[in-house]
Amino acid sequence: MNKISLTALLISIILFSFFFLENTATIANNKMDLAILAETLQDEDVVIKEWSLHARKITPEMNSKEEINQFFKQLKKQFPEWDWTTKKSERHYEIKGELLNLSSQPYNETIHLRSSANKNKFETYITYEIKGYKWSKEAELFVSKIAKKKIDDIFRGNVTIFSCIKGEFSDRIEKALSRKANKFLTILDGEEIEALSEDSFVSVSAYTPLLGEVISNETNKMNLQLALRTEGLGARTTIVVGTPIITVEY
Template identity: 40%
Template sequence: MGKKIIALFTSIGIIGVLLLYVNGKIAIANENQDLLTLVTILESENIDINGWSLHAREKYETKRLEDVQKHVEQLKKNFPDWTWRISSDAKKWQAIASRTSSEGIEESIQVLSTLTTQNPQTYMIYEARGKNFTGKTEQFIKEDVTRKISDIFRGNTTFFSCIKGEINDKMNTTLPFTVNKILDKFQAVEVESLKETNFISTSAYSPLLANGLRTTKNNMNLQLGVRAEGLGAKTTLVVGTPIITIEY
């Protein structure tokens, strides 16, 4: 009887681990899906995408530099074809890896540890960025990025997605009209905005996006910056979830 109970709990434990692994994969896929959602909606509005980025980061919960260095050694084994650089000074220890794919996608991994005696902290960062967004890019996001993030992080990961684009506004529509039309496509509710003659920056919440931040009053998971160069000229756009992390 005792052996049956032990076997039962062992089976339950294995199933639990498998469920955590599968749920972690699903969570990562959902976070990556935000970038694909941005692409799909912007392309439906005939917006030309000329830049995109996916940024993931996580706090590494350890106070021992030796643990961080062991993790980096494992990462070097997982990513042997990347270029690795390790450096340190009196305040920090860091490892940086980078590579550029044949499709021109730039990737980097950064592990940064502060060397303070009272409260040392370590952060791990992964970033992928490119220019054109093609079918191969979508496959890369769905498959390669999901696998790499599983190898790098432990599970409590924060994601940021950004896209740069251009709107060839032949209809000479006003800037507020353009912003509202894009927000409508995201089914987004505006939280706050900054409006100038040739520039509008808007924070909003969209039910179509998984990421989110809590402000003092509302949730937000979408930032949009649109700049008009003049009537008949191209209008530039940057959109990010949950916030914009690139210059615009």
């Protein structure tokens, strides 16, 4: 099976447009969703190779150049150590801020504002993203305390948060991939919504009450996706887990 990209995922969501994102609480049991997923994977001997948290929001209240410029001034005042770039035209506005953390647990932070003119108003959305490559107590503290405060400061209200982790099992697994996927569902108290199973690849979409963000319609809720892949005979198995959906290639 070819790798499934974020673009393909977004297209599939558009095709099934009866789904919508609920702005529910992004913390369950006083833990960020990302921390819950990381703890679950590490308990099952998964070595975390990459993790990300992506917050985004459409801001209908920011619909003029003056309001966008004022918001940009506030961002630069809040985050003076960040590197900021802007791209402007008559009908488009783009602001990007980046910060590279060079500690023993390196991660990148990005704020991105994109705005396009629609008639006499601008349609604007903002994203804040963190990407890291190791998960530790330091990373969990940063996500649950510092990053959460930044999200509150940037977005001021309800915001949709996507959390995703890539990992690799420390040992080769002998069980069928579907059995391993089902074990993760059991641990996370997940109810399967749909699944795809092949010899070397398994993907599952499910709902669990342990995670906050939800995609739903009148009859179904979904907030967990996981995918397991084995590249060949004797190869190690990789796993990607995301909530409410996976937002990276797998």
